[in-house]
Amino acid sequence: MPMKHVVVIPGEGIGPEVILPTVDIISELVTEIEFEFAEAGKSYFEKTGESISKTALEKAASADAILFGATTSFRKASYRSPILALRQDLELYANVRPAKAFLPGLKKVDLVIIRENTEGLYTQNEEADLYGVTTYRRVSRKACEKIVKFAFAWGRQNSRRKMTCVHKANVLRASDGLFLDIFNAEASRQKKIATSDMLIDSTAMRLAMAPEEFDMIVTLNLYGDILSDLAAGLIGGMGFAPSANYGAKRALFEPAHGSAPDIAGKGIANPMASLLCGKMMLDYLGFSKEAKMLMAAIEKTVATHHNSIDVYGRCNTAACIESLRSILGIGEAHKEPARVKRAKMKRKNGR
Numbered sequence: 001m002p003m004k005h006v007v008v009i010p011g012e013g014i015g016p017e018v019i020l021p022t023v024d025i026i027s028e029l030v031t032e033i034e035f036e037f038a039e040a041g042k043s044y045f046e047k048t049g050e051s052i053s054k055t056a057l058e059k060a061a062s063a064d065a066i067l068f069g070a071t072t073s074f075r076k077a078s079y080r081s082p083i084l085a086l087r088q089d090l091e092l093y094a095n096v097r098p099a100k101a102f103l104p105g106l107k108k109v110d111l112v113i114i115r116e117n118t119e120g121l122y123t124q125n126e127e128a129d130l131y132g133v134t135t136y137r138r139v140s141r142k143a144c145e146k147i148v149k150f151a152f153a154w155g156r157q158n159s160r161r162k163m164t165c166v167h168k169a170n171v172l173r174a175s176d177g178l179f180l181d182i183f184n185a186e187a188s189r190q191k192k193i194a195t196s197d198m199l200i201d202s203t204a205m206r207l208a209m210a211p212e213e214f215d216m217i218v219t220l221n222l223y224g225d226i227l228s229d230l231a232a233g234l235i236g237g238m239g240f241a242p243s244a245n246y247g248a249k250r251a252l253f254e255p256a257h258g259s260a261p262d263i264a265g266k267g268i269a270n271p272m273a274s275l276l277c278g279k280m281m282l283d284y285l286g287f288s289k290e291a292k293m294l295m296a297a298i299e300k301t302v303a304t305h306h307n308s309i310d311v312y313g314r315c316n317t318a319a320c321i322e323s324l325r326s327i328l329g330i331g332e333a334h335k336e337p338a339r340v341k342r343a344k345m346k347r348k349n350g351r
């Protein structure tokens with residue numbers, strides 16, 4: 001297989017704490033991936049006046065995939081959220097957020113939320129006047145068609161059975177109405193996937209009460225953001241919530257959680273969301289055998305109770321990772337990780 005190029009943006013807070021061990025594990029499973037690192041986030045902004053450098057955006061735009069940790073938001077007008085910049089600049093229009101319960105004792109949740117990723121309220125287009133602020137919300141025909149088509153294609157490829165379109169078309173009749181009409185038109189052409197629609201507020205209640213009723217949800221940007229955190233709450237929290245942002249030419253993989261300043265630096269972050277992102281990235285890049293191995297190791301680590309303290313386990317991040325590495329048969333994390341060794345060799349060989 002030809003060499004794949006992955007740009008890693010560890011970010012800050014728990015971002016690097018979970019992404020770097022994920023990169024190490026992937027480096028040991030697959031030698032045909034070249035990793036390149038770039039900085040972004042609040043601390044980078046404080047140093048440089050930019051939240052993400054132009055070079056990082058350019059590197060990401062030519063990479064096969066991007067692995068993103070998490071950054072800390074900053075309420076300053078000139079601060080452009082790095083993840084929103086990447087999603088918008090690279091036209092990563094589809095955000096896929098699986099929520100699967102691995103922990104024993106939880107309800108049998110296995111759902112996937114597919115969220116429109118480029119518009120809605122996330123264009124950060126706000127206008128202040130003397131009396132308050134107006135926020136513009138864009139819902140375009142093109143973006144609705146793209147996300148609905150993507151969702152059905154993803155459902156077919158992954159053998160899913162049901163799709164619920166989530167909206168608020170009873171109030172937002174024109175915008176959410178457009179999204180629902182486009183969904184219904186596409187739904188009438190589906191043979192294998194059962195379809196229905198539900199209001200966003202009813203969905204929140206049904207998800208809390210009977211999450212096993214849902215298989216796939218396709219929805220607009222803000223609804224998907226909120227519902228996917230709700231779904232994460234059903235499977236043990238943000239530490240188990242991966243996400244993937246797909247565009248036509250490349251994809252970005254990021255745990256759905258943020259930089260978690262409340263636990264950053266303590267070495268106790270749950271690395272599972274990040275490892276699940278690694279698994280999704282391996283699948284995307286065509287390393288399906290290694291993706292399966294990683295998934296099996298994640299499931300076994302959880303089933304053998306090597307869990308982090310956010311889910312009442314006894315392991316810190318390093319102990320979760322050691323358990324997973326020994327299941328994979330790649331032994332203890334080295335002082336000099338595989339990714340560092342490979343970078344040194346490359347420099348020595350003058351590449």
Ligand code: NAI
Nearest residue numbers: 070071072073083238239257258259260262263269270310
């Ligand atoms: P958060 O996801 O960082 O944390 C929410 C809660 O979940 C916290 O109690 C945290 O300790 C816990 N948590 C999250 N991930 C965890 C993990 N892997 N293991 C164990 N516990 C975990 O969300 P919050 O607190 O709302 O935001 C913190 C910062 O991160 C903010 O500046 C926010 O804007 C930013 N953020 C960045 C994102 C990104 O870079 N893509 C996404 C979401 C938030």
Ligand code: MG
Nearest residue numbers: 225226229256
């Ligand atoms: Mg969110």
